[in-house]
Amino acid sequence: EAGVAQSPRYKIIEKRQSVAFWCNPISGHATLYWYQQILGQGPKLLIQFQNNGVVDDSQLPKDRFSAERLKGVDSTLKIQPAKLEDSAVYLCASSLERTLMYFGPGTRLLVL
Amino acid sequence: EDQVTQSPEALRLQEGESSSLNCSYTVSGLRGLFWYRQDPGKGPEFLFTLYSAGEEKEKERLKATLTKKESFLHITAPKPEDSATYLCAVQAGRAQKLVFGQGTRLTINP
Numbered sequence: 001e002a003g004v005a006q007s008p009r010y011k012i013i014e015k016r017q018s019v020a021f022w023c024n025p026i027s028g029h030a031t032l033y034w035y036q037q038i039l040g041q042g043p044k045l046l047i048q049f050q051n052n053g054v055v056d057d058s059q060l061p062k063d064r065f066s067a068e069r070l071k072g073v074d075s076t077l078k079i080q081p082a083k084l085e086d087s088a089v090y091l092c093a094s095s096l097e098r099t100l101m102y103f104g105p106g107t108r109l110l111v112l
Numbered sequence: 113e114d115q116v117t118q119s120p121e122a123l124r125l126q127e128g129e130s131s132s133l134n135c136s137y138t139v140s141g142l143r144g145l146f147w148y149r150q151d152p153g154k155g156p157e158f159l160f161t162l163y164s165a166g167e168e169k170e171k172e173r174l175k176a177t178l179t180k181k182e183s184f185l186h187i188t189a190p191k192p193e194d195s196a197t198y199l200c201a202v203q204a205g206r207a208q209k210l211v212f213g214q215g216t217r218l219t220i221n222p
Contacts, residue, residue, distance in 0.1 A: 045209045101210060
């Protein structure tokens, strides 16, 4: 069974630039999550989708971050404009409803 | 607000030297406590889920236990390949999301 796929794996941008990350969840998984993991910290949930709909985006900085999940499968997370403090690993995870969460390898973002 | 605190932040052991990692939590209505392993440059990898106080689970050199306020991850006779960051997370209430602790960075020296 293929795992959660993410791209790109690494991205370096200047502050105030825009960036987008892509996630392809495990086939059949209705729930998709985006987590932000700052160096030395545990992952923090940014947004949770159930199929096409948003279940929880309470910790998403909506003035600069946006996410969408088209057709209930792939998802993109965008940052516009980026700040220095956005430097982190962005993890995508998926799960069947109310079951085990599987993580992708993450996208490592460095904002200069 | 659900909170998860892990200790110690970092632990360095000699090969074969057993120890325990701690995860204390404050949640409303625990549905599950999860342990993940994270290697550098990779996403977290699932190890265990515990659902009720008194429950224990084992996998190779690892054993996880759960009480009403904390969980322990015991590592017996560790090997260098057990070096990783170990993350604890809770799932509480009606939410599906996991709330993570900050992790314990474990290093096993040969």
